[in-house]
Amino acid sequence: MNPSTRALLDAPGPLFLEPDAVLLPAGPADGHGVVVADGSFRAVGPVEELRRTHPHLESVRLPGHLLMPGFVDAHHHLTQSFGSALAFGEPSEIFRRVWVPLERALDEESAYVAAKLAALEALRGGFTTVADAGTRAAVDMEVVASATRDAGVRCVLGLVCNDADDVAGDHAEDADPAVLDRADKHLARYEGDPLVHASLAVSVPEAARSATLRRVARLAAQAGATVQIHVNEHLAGVERSLLRHGLRPLEHLHRVGALGPHLLAAHATLLTPGELTLLADTGTAVSYNPVASAWKGNAVAPALAMAERGVRFGLGTDGTRGDGFRLAEAAEFAQRIAYGLASGDSSCGAGWTWLEHATRGGADAVGLGARTGTVAEGLAADFLLVDVTHPELALSWDLPWELVRRGNRDQITAVFVGGRLRLWHGRPTAWDGAALVSRAVELARATVERAPVTRAHPTSTAARLRSTAP
Structure with missing residues (x-):
């Protein structure tokens, strides 16, 4: 998806999303879409039906993507x-x-x-x-x-x-x-x-x-x-x-x-x-x-x-x-x-x-079954947009099995929580992820040095040296 699509997804909403398929409890539903508003799924159903019931909304087409629960x-x-x-x-x-x-x-x-x-x-x-x-x-x-x-x-x-x-x-x-x-x-x-x-x-x-x-x-x-x-x-x-x-x-x-x-x-x-x-x-x-x-x-x-x-x-x-x-x-x-x-x-x-x-x-x-976990009307809009055009998924005969056996995080284009775009191609949309990682590296070294951690085994490098020592 191009930058203009990201801008549409990052808009305050409501959003009418039209992926290739939506993963429902019964399985992938082709030709389905969702309407997201105020952090929740306002509607879930066939795209043509959503067009009739929400004529004021322009759909955001998401070709090659599956919309699934987070x-x-x-x-x-x-x-x-x-x-x-x-x-x-x-x-x-x-x-x-x-x-x-x-x-x-x-x-x-x-x-x-x-x-x-x-x-x-x-x-x-x-x-x-x-x-x-x-x-x-x-x-x-x-x-x-x-x-x-x-x-x-x-x-x-x-x-x-x-x-x-x-x-x-x-x-x-x-x-x-x-x-x-x-x-x-x-x-x-x-x-x-x-x-x-x-x-x-x-x-x-x-x-x-x-x-x-x-x-x-x-x-x-x-x-x-x-x-x-x-x-x-x-x-x-x-x-x-x-x-x-x-x-x-x-x-x-x-x-x-x-x-x-x-x-x-x-x-x-x-x-x-x-x-x-x-x-x-x-x-x-x-x-x-x-x-x-x-x-x-x-x-x-x-x-x-x-x-x-x-x-x-x-x-x-x-x-x-x-x-x-x-x-x-x-x-x-x-x-x-x-x-x-x-x-x-x-x-x-x-x-x-x-x-x-x-x-x-x-x-x-975890006690949130009435709030999230499913793409369904009234639940929190916590969902993923997964690119199913990658070699691992494009030729699928059974998408649920393929997601389990061959899916990976590289195929996730976007992550939404509470109806808001939180991640785009692995990067936060509202804050600096790289800066956080850099600071974490600094703090982790200092923290581990002062923590009284006790290990039973050496690091992998030390273990290899031991195994190859004459």
Whole structure:
């Protein structure tokens, strides 16, 4: 598309967009268009029908493009972006040795820049919504909120509500009043914010007292918000819970009354059949993070079994890499390797499963299903314009499968959030992305130098030298 088209897309609206096709829940619909006004989809339907019902609007023709919902990252850690390859090749539970020390070394500026850098990467990868699971940085949460708002991405912003030592435990019977007070204020703080949606978080179940888990879950449920908790991710965490409570982490959350539609269980890779039943019966949502499983996990979440059992779930990056298409491909690939090959399942979700859970299912999992995730009248206009004339997609016989298997962020021409053009060919439209990256490089070096990060393995270059040393 040429610069004049960009100018039309950047106009305040209303916009009548006419792509080659629109990706609807039932699949790609040729000859369809959308009308965007006041940040939402005003109308979605056949172009000829939209011309009759909106005769005052001139359509913006978008040849060679698919209009599709933006991806939803159901699990992110925005203030960990300075770490990047520090975690590569490391064993599980790196949060103790890498992420917590790194975040605690952040000041206000570095936390803002780290979060905005992560938001930029997310937008470049087609994510219009990210769910942040909370930061350990000693900064006001508005620092992170401002970073995502300024970047132009929608954010479900978690406030960490830990009040126990996740190793030694805390046997106090009552919840910490200060934690509950902060949680209450956080939920109220972002009421009515167009892009930031408050959420509560507990790092892992053992990081909060039983009463706190119960009370935090109740606060979130009453506010229509989510509680984000890393659950059944690593063997060490499951074993600690068994020794401390006689129950696995998910079972412990059920006993204290924390499960339900308000809970977003991150990872959930180590599940028994009984725990799958608990998830299905309580309506608890899961963030399936396949890249995180490959990079530093103990197992792959049984996402196909979740889909079969009706468990709500979205796809999350866990801050690994911000490319929605590669995440969808990883979701299918991980299921094929972990479960499909052994059972002879050559479909493994038939492509559409992973697109759906990367968009509509992800929005539902993070508590925004009534607001975004689908191209539908009345929902927020969070969408992508994808160039389908590239060699990877031009000859497609099955576009949903092709998007999962062969799509990538280079094919994204434009990213819209709340009806506004936020990214054009990978670059922000309203702020200087290159300047942010340059500043992030400076701050990241200083932050990592002062953070007490402990790695189990050397860098790849050092490892190669060791392997080739005489």
